[in-house]
Amino acid sequence: MRVLVSGAAMAGLSAAHWFARHSCDVTVVERAPRIRRGGAPIDVRGAALGTAERMGVLDRIRAERVPPRVPDDVVGPDGAVRARFAVAWFGDESPDDVEITRDRLADTLRAAVGDGARFRFGTEVTGLDQDDTGVTVTTTQGVDRYDLVVGADGLHSSVRRLAFGPEERFVRHLGLYVALVSLDPGRAWRPGMFNAPGRMASIRDDADGPLGMLMFRSPRLGDDRDADAQRRIAGDVLAADDVWEVPALRAAFRAPDSPGFYFDSVAQTRMPAWHRGRVVLLGDAAHCAALLSGMGTSLAMTGAEFLADAVRRSPGDLAAAFADYEARQRPLVRRAQGSVAGNADIMVPATAAALDRRNALLRETAAAVGA
Structure with missing residues (x-):
């Protein structure tokens, strides 16, 4: 099976690993000139710890983790210290949760992909034309044909816009x-x-x-x-x-x-379905929970495993595979998205x-x- 993954952040890298591991021919396109660097530390939590272990990267993630932090001073408008704060008091799923910098996790996941996928940076999907046998994909570098397209290109997903419609229909400020x-x-x-x-x-x-x-x-x-x-x-x-x-x-x-x-x-991204024909969404493109959930990376990792495993088990029936993927992933998404309002009131x-x-x-x- 030829699989195109759009996006080379946590969701896309995780998807590339799993589809390559299941013997698919994987190409990853990323509009940035390289894997993006910087950003706030992120978490691998809950069910994603099991996903990381099955990927063979959990030990490295733990070794690269951000050291535990002492609680920070909280300063008020007058400059006085009013309280102290630690994210772990409100965010951790379990004592095993791991906080890691984005750069270190991206490097870990890219190493897990190895030579299992081709990467084309500075490349964006600009057109999708699908039928019963495949998807003709136009990118800024040319045209190619794939059996499956995975949109893992974030909150402002080009794949979602092309396959499902304008961002305003699905993204809620x-x-x-x-x-x-x-x-x-x-x-x-x-x-x-x-x-x-x-x-x-x-x-x-x-x-x-x-x-x-x-x-x-x-x-x-x-x-x-x-x-x-x-x-x-x-x-x-x-x-x-x-x-x-x-x-x-x-x-x-x-x-x-x-x-x-x-x-x-x-x-947040809210969608009644994450697939249309042979195009399926993953990570923030499908179900962004917002950074206040602390679960975006973990959902990207679990979703990639669930999606690739479902396709592996039902390669001739993608509709059934996508239904299986959504059935496993949506309970995790609902919980994460539901946590945001309370966390906003804290932060x-x-x-x-x-x-x-x-x-x-x-x-x-x-x-x-x-x-």
């Missing part, structure tokens, strides 16, 4: 935005988290360099896809805050050449009263765990 920026490693940064009503900024340094994060509550912004506008928006959100490390963070977000800059809506309280309640909860939790 959750009323928040997130921005990331790599910070100057030569500067001594104070790790921690700043909160004011409706916005949060944080700094962490987990061996691969210091990282700044901003999250803020907002309706959908009209210019949220323009890079210059994104930098301006991120800086403006913090314009009134001059405590802790916020002025330096504000400058880093606004810098026109800021390395590792990322900005996007916090959103970005909307009002001063909500912020006071959150800080009281953090103090109670810290006392309970002896932090």
